[in-house]
Amino acid sequence: MGGRIMKLYEITSEMRALDELFLSCIDEETGEVKDDGVIDILEQELKLQLQTKGAGIIKSFKNSEAMLNGVDEEIKRLQALKKSISNQINSRKEYIVRNMEMMGITKIETELGNLSLRKSKSVNIYDESLIDKKFIEIETKEKISKTEIKKAIEAGENVQGANIVEKNSLNIK
Incomplete structure (x- = not known):
């Protein structure tokens, strides 16, 4: 198990194996545990792995939630920007129409359009x-x-x- 952080499914599998190991360490006649020191060490290591993995999962969820909140804020900002740009376009159109009407012009031709x-x-x-x-x-x-x-x-x-x-x-x- 060493320094590598196990995947969640690996930890679950190891916990099952630990349960089997624990059962094999019980004396069938007396019901006493033959060697619980090894089992305790393995159990502590698995618990540590599970805590480490759990902390990583929590960190990942918190990062995702923060990103989601940031995306929501960016959507609101972009919607406000879109509305502002749309209002500017409409104001410019109305301004051009008013001025063309005042000057009696119905068409302006340019290289761009x-x-x-x-x-x-x-x-x-x-x-x-x-x-x-x-x-x-x-x-x-x-x-x-x-x-x-x-x-x-x-x-x-x-x-x-x-x-x-x-x-x-x-x-x-």
């Missing part, structure tokens, strides 16, 4: 409480279906609580 304004329609919900239930999609929570409202309004239906707002959106190619 083109910026162009195109008409788009989106539904503006100005009062959710007035939206008819047929436009509400049921998921895990109620959600107003802007797609269905847009279809209804474009088909000539009067939808209380919503109207269509025409605006320019930026198209980047």
Whole structure:
């Protein structure tokens, strides 16, 4: 057994062998242990190996848990970064649209790509409480279906609580 740390399955196997050795050291007639000194030494060595292995297992689990916590924190940080970058992109697009509209420009051509304004329609919900239930999609929570409202309004239906707002959106190619 010496200085090498045994694997957990090896320790279990050695414990079984120790039990067998212990049984073989019992005098069948008297029931007394013939030589318990060797067994005590082996048992102490196995217990030490088991404690050492147990400490290593605990250390490994604690390292894994710490790594998991670090990964969770990194995920949160990256999600916040993603949201920030997305907000920056949207703000830049709105800024470019406003300036192009003020200057009366509908297209900017560059070597890297083109910026162009195109008409788009989106539904503006100005009062959710007035939206008819047929436009509400049921998921895990109620959600107003802007797609269905847009279809209804474009088909000539009067939808209380919503109207269509025409605006320019930026198209980047």
